Amino acid sequence: MPPLKHISVSSLRTFQRCAAQWEFSYCDGWKKPANLNFAIGLAVDAGVNLALREKRDTGKLPEREKIIAETESWWQSNEVELWPDESRKDAVAMSITLAAIMYDELLPHIKPAPGRQSIQEKFLVELIPGVPSILAFMDVIAEDGIHDIKTSATRYNEKKVAHDLQRQVYGLIYMLETDTKEVQFTFDVGVKLKKPVLQSISMPVTEADAEYVLGWIEKTFGQIASSMKSGHFPPNRESFLCSRRNCQYWRECEKRHGGVVHEGSEKR
Numbered sequence: 001m002p003p004l005k006h007i008s009v010s011s012l013r014t015f016q017r018c019a020a021q022w023e024f025s026y027c028d029g030w031k032k033p034a035n036l037n038f039a040i041g042l043a044v045d046a047g048v049n050l051a052l053r054e055k056r057d058t059g060k061l062p063e064r065e066k067i068i069a070e071t072e073s074w075w076q077s078n079e080v081e082l083w084p085d086e087s088r089k090d091a092v093a094m095s096i097t098l099a100a101i102m103y104d105e106l107l108p109h110i111k112p113a114p115g116r117q118s119i120q121e122k123f124l125v126e127l128i129p130g131v132p133s134i135l136a137f138m139d140v141i142a143e144d145g146i147h148d149i150k151t152s153a154t155r156y157n158e159k160k161v162a163h164d165l166q167r168q169v170y171g172l173i174y175m176l177e178t179d180t181k182e183v184q185f186t187f188d189v190g191v192k193l194k195k196p197v198l199q200s201i202s203m204p205v206t207e208a209d210a211e212y213v214l215g216w217i218e219k220t221f222g223q224i225a226s227s228m229k230s231g232h233f234p235p236n237r238e239s240f241l242c243s244r245r246n247c248q249y250w251r252e253c254e255k256r257h258g259g260v261v262h263e264g265s266e267k268r
């Protein structure tokens with residue numbers, strides 16, 4: 001396999017969770033349809049990104065119906081892998097409800113930073129000599145810091161936010177780019193409860209976070225380089241995210257590594 005030119009936080013996280021899954025995705029390059037939970041998040045992103053781009057360019061949000069239509073049409077143009085007990089209709093309805101909540105409660109308050117791309121802005125940054133550059137697309141760079149907009153089956157808590165590697169890496173990249181020592185990072189989460197809600201939870205990224213995450217990147221990349229050299233990418237079936245429902249590579253995993261991957265019932 002040729003050396004990696006760049007690497008994303010999600011790729012580094014995938015490797016830490018399960019090296020076998022990383023091999024299927026990043027070495028073998030096998031692309032798979034999204035599972036239900038991932039699909040809901042992507043559909044909401046489609047509507048929200050459209051709204052934010054328009055707000056950045058014109059200063060105004062587009063009509064609510066346009067965002068709902070964009071969210072709904074994501075489902076028509078993308079393949080999704082469903083289990084027999086999962087309802088596409090319910091998932092489409094959930095994504096529309098979450099996009100509507102974001103439109104009503106979040107988007108009026110987000111102010112994309114002027115004078116830059118701000119929405120889905122791309123960064124390719126060499127953080128550590130000898131380690132591939134980090135590739136990042138930030139959801140929103142706003143006047144009050146970085147926002148990451150996502151969906152989740154459960155509410156975020158302070159510990160999850162404090163330890164979140166995406167928060168730390170994106171904050172570090174931003175601090176280097178702007179020559180600052182701290183940046184506010186906010187997760188805006190559409191929580192898929194029976195009655196879906198928006199949760200916004202903010203925390204500054206500090207120099208201590210930056211120092212920690214640089215060490216983490218270096219060590220994780222060292223492990224990836226050693227796996228690439230040896231060709232050993234061990235599966236991690238003890239991971240709480242290892243199940244047929246959560247890992248799109250379970251068939252390949254059973255074929256390559258043997259055993260049986262449990263169906264699982266985790267919600268994300």
Ligand code: SF4
Binds near residue numbers: 242248253261
């Ligand atoms: S099924 Fe489990 S062990 Fe196999 S690649 Fe996926 S997460 Fe890893």
